[in-house]
Amino acid sequence: MPRLSSVAAVADLATAAPAAGAHARPKGEPQPAERFALAVDKSPIDGLGVFAAESIPARRKIGEMRGEIVPVREARRRIEGRRRIHVVEVTDKTAIDATKSDCALRHVNHSCAPNAVLRIRQGRAEFYAIRDIDRGEEICADYGESHHEGRLRCRCGAPNCKGRL
Numbered sequence: 662m663p664r665l666s667s668v669a670a671v672a673d674l675a676t677a678a679p680a681a682g683a684h685a686r687p688k689g690e691p692q693p694a695e696r697f698a699l700a701v702d703k704s705p706i707d708g709l710g711v712f713a714a715e716s717i718p719a720r721r722k723i724g725e726m727r728g729e730i731v732p733v734r735e736a737r738r739r740i741e742g743r744r745r746i747h748v749v750e751v752t753d754k755t756a757i758d759a760t761k762s763d764c765a766l767r768h769v770n771h772s773c774a775p776n777a778v779l780r781i782r783q784g785r786a787e788f789y790a791i792r793d794i795d796r797g798e799e800i801c802a803d804y805g806e807s808h809h810e811g812r813l814r815c816r817c818g819a820p821n822c823k824g825r826l
Contacts, residue, residue: 695724699765699800706770706816708745710799717794723777726766726786728759749779749786757786771826772801774819779804 697717704710717723726749731739736756740746747759747767759767766788769777777788779802794800801817804826813826 693724694727694764695766696722697724699724701765701768704768704770704799706772706799706801706818708770709768710770710801711765711768712799713794713796716796717790717800719790719792721790723788723790723794723800724764724766725788726757726759726762726769727764728757728762728767730784731756731758749781751781751784751786755784766800770799770801770817771804771815772817772819773803773815773822774817775801775803777802 698714700712700714701709702712726747728747733750733752733754733756736748736750736758739758739760740748747762748756749759750756769779769788776791776794776798777800778791780787780789788800788802815822815824815826
């Protein structure tokens with residue numbers, strides 16, 4: 662079960678360059694964490710958010726959240742008592758802790774009307790666009806079951822908001 666929390670400023674979107682290697686990379690080079698140009702800035706939902714610095718077509722991989730691979734038990738110990746976390750459980754034994762990562766996608770906030778989806782694939786936490794995402798739009802995913810266990814008020818502002826995380 663995935664669990665997760667909520668670099669340029671949005672004002673700089675006009676000058677933001679595509680993510681390194683977003684369009685071409687030498688053979689054998691690993692894929693970049695972000696497939697599209699992204700910007701991290703203050704979010705109207707909560708704390709920091711990640712925003713599209715270029716249009717992102719529907720059903721395209723936005724990128725993956727990268728960080729330290731830790732046992733789930735250690736990840737849960739690390740998030741105890743914290744309101745904002747940057748952890749995704751990718752298996753029943755393994756989690757990605759992006760707390761100290763510079764990956765922009767660690768700032769994806771929750772929304773009850775998301776424009777992206779988190780998929781766990783081969784031990785990776787990947788984000789895909791559900792629909793076309795406009796330049797400047799905040800990228801959000803529905804966290805589903807989270808460590809908050811219904812105790813945290815949802816601030817997404819969506820008309821269909823469930824009210825709690």
